[in-house]
Amino acid sequence: MHRRSLAGFAGHRGARQHCGTQAATLTRFPWRSVATALAMWAAVLGGRGSISMAAQLQAPSLEHDFGLARQQQNLRHAFTVFNVGRKKEDLRPSPSCSCVSATITPPAVAPGDGCSLEVSVQTGELRGRQEVTLRIFADDETTESLLFRVVFTVTPEFEVTPAEVRFSVKHANTGNAVVVVRPVAGKGVRVTSVESDSPFVQAAVSEAKGKHTGSRLVRVSVPPCAPQGRLTAVLRVKTTSARVPVLRIPVAVSVNGPFALSPNQVSFGMVYAPDGAVSTQTRQVTVRRKDGKAFMLSIGACGHQGVSARLAESGKRSVHHVIILLRLQVGTPRSTGFLETAIPLYADGTREPAILLPTLAYVRPRRSADSSSCCGKTAGAEGSRRSEPR
Incomplete structure (x- = not known):
């Protein structure tokens, strides 16, 4: 009796705990999930939502x-x-x-x-x-x-070494570099001539000897009258190949001169050009001589119609430093994109430019009615009204 009563008590207690667990599970968890499912299906059937069946691509x-x-x-x-x-x-x-x-x-x-x-x-x-x-x-x-x-x-039809030409030279000195062009594709293909798109970067073709026999040498040089600054050019090397009749070799030469520029190039950064309006940006550059002597400076014509430059103080007199004011105006669809030009600066009445001032900008189109600015104005107006004492 004692063992049976203990067993019956234990079984009754376990059954009560099991029933209690089921009751707790039924009262706590399923009702929430069922309610969520019913709400989702009600939204789908009511036209307020849809079940997305994403497509899959395979290859x-x-x-x-x-x-x-x-x-x-x-x-x-x-x-x-x-x-x-x-x-x-x-x-x-x-x-x-x-x-x-x-x-x-x-x-x-x-x-x-x-x-x-x-x-x-x-x-x-x-x-x-x-x-x-x-x-x-x-x-x-x-x-x-x-x-x-x-x-x-x-x-490649030709092996060009180096593929890009870069070197530095002092002002009023001649600098040069050599490019080796070797035929690779077939016999009878050779280099005939070379042209440069810059008057300050010169090039000539000659026959190679020694270990480069069978190749052509393209000699790149800068004349003594080259202005101070960064000179860029593209060499067009003409060949007898029907597949590649022209080879293009980029050239970048840094000419160190007697002037110090601060900054040494003008960057307008990213400029937004709204439709139907004109965006204007200004910068200034200070020019000095490294030896501290006085000089006269004048500005030549810029190669881009949207960029203009003038002296901060007009007058033909010798000074120890000159401030140049630059202005960028954009507003037409054609002016969008990357802008790169150089402004020629003439010193002491020389015919050739003494300095080429590089000018860079990236112009992006933007609508005149900017939603962010409108929201900013509205928020500011509301904020000012809220801050007023009642």
Whole structure:
């Protein structure tokens, strides 16, 4: 009796605890989840919401290697993309480089169907191993994009060493650099002549000897009359190659002169040009001679119509320092984008410019009615009214 009563008591106690746990679970947890589910379905059936079924994009291959390619060659490849989701998607390509173009046929892909992604790569004057990417986006933001990768190795028609020319020279001295151009693609291809787009950067072609036999030497030089500042030019090297008739070699020369500029270049930074209005920015530059002597300075014509410069103090007299005021005016659609120009400065009545003052700016279009500024004015007005004592 004693054992049976203890067992019965234990069983009764366990059953009571089990029933209590179920009751607590029923009264606490399920009712909240059921209420949430009912509210969600009521919103869907009532037209206040919808269940999103995000589409999914898949491709058997996301990478292609063209192998070896030549310059000025058009490479083509077609990828296949499938829509394995439950809704129709409109696809659009977004290449990472201007040398890549892509088309999707058809652009609208139904569930279970596929499309062709045709990729075209223009090698141009690229050299060596290259890697470009292309991403496909869908009109549904919940759909993950696909990233495709294309690699290739371009064998150049000519080997140019160095590919870019950079050197420094003192004012009134001649500086030079040598570029070796060696034919790679085939026999009978050679360099014939060279041209420079800057009057202060000169170039000439000569026959190479010794270890560079069979190549051509392009000698780059700066005349003694070159102005102080940063000189840039692009050399056009003409060849007998039908595939690459012209080679382009960028040149940057830093000429150190007798003047000290503060700052040594003018940067307007990022400038917004609203439609139907004119945006004006101003900067100033101080010019001194490093030896402390007095001098006269005049300003030449600027190469950009939106940039103007004038002396802070007019008058033809010798001074120890000169302040130049620069102004940038933008407001037309053509003035947007990256702006780079140089302002010629003439010292002591010389015919050739003594200084080239580089001027940089990046102009972006913006609407005249800016929502952020309107909101700022409204918020400020409300804040001022609230701060007034009643």
